[in-house]
Amino acid sequence: MKETIGNYFLDISKLIFAGVVLSAVLDLDVSKISVLFVGIYATSVFALMGFLFLRRK
Helix, strand or coil: CHHHHHHHHHHHHHHHHHHHHHHHHCCCCCCHHHHHHHHHHHHHHHHHHHHHHHHCC
């Protein structure tokens, strides 16, 4: 069960990272600095949570 939750959080972090990259590539009308900081923070948080769940067995 915890392995499934860990994989879910890792998938969410990958999707957030992809969204940040796509927003930079597509030149959307948003502040690139704020998207970058929020995206890096959210990716880090979800990846950390995923790895913590995967480590606990």
